[in-house]
Amino acid sequence: MPFRAASGTIEWSIIIPAHNEAARILPFLRSITSYMQDRGQPYEVLVVDDGSTDATASVVETVAASVPEIQLLQTPSRRGKGAAVRRGMQSAVGHLQLFADADGATPIQELARLEQALVSGADLAIGSRSLASRLPDYAVQARLHRTILGNLFNSVVQQ
Numbered sequence: 001m002p003f004r005a006a007s008g009t010i011e012w013s014i015i016i017p018a019h020n021e022a023a024r025i026l027p028f029l030r031s032i033t034s035y036m037q038d039r040g041q042p043y044e045v046l047v048v049d050d051g052s053t054d055a056t057a058s059v060v061e062t063v064a065a066s067v068p069e070i071q072l073l074q075t076p077s078r079r080g081k082g083a084a085v086r087r088g089m090q091s092a093v094g095h096l097q098l099f100a101d102a103d104g105a106t107p108i109q110e111l112a113r114l115e116q117a118l119v120s121g122a123d124l125a126i127g128s129r130s131l132a133s134r135l136p137d138y139a140v141q142a143r144l145h146r147t148i149l150g151n152l153f154n155s156v157v158q159q
Helices: 025-039 056-066 081-091 108-119 152-158
Strands: 012-018 043-050 070-075 096-099
Touching: 012 025, 012 081, 025 043, 025 056, 025 108, 043 056, 043 081, 056 070, 070 081, 081 096, 096 108
Parallel strands: 012 043, 012 096, 043 070
Antiparallel strands: none
């Protein structure tokens, strides 16, 4: 069970769709856990294993055994990234929700920039490489190879 504040609320739900990510997901889970614990806010991490045929589920279960904020959701067969994100979002209980790729291509520290937009009144915040060149004041770290929340709007609208 995820850590909950006295009021029973979780501030952040971090959804990670994963398919055959056993070799890459562990460092990202460690990074998320360290970062979120340093922030001191109640959080949960929902890893949605989308029918992996490798040891993704085992890796996540091993970490979850010592980090109660991490939960594994599994699908018996591959349904695609959009379906995995949707399942994670529907299962999430956090006041704020983020999805990030399992390979950790985008550092979890970028969450702070997205949070600034949400706190300022935005209904949705999307991190995108393609926007960085048009909005230099909001450029994310050079390590950003993929988007955070890049497909959220489309997956929600299409479902």
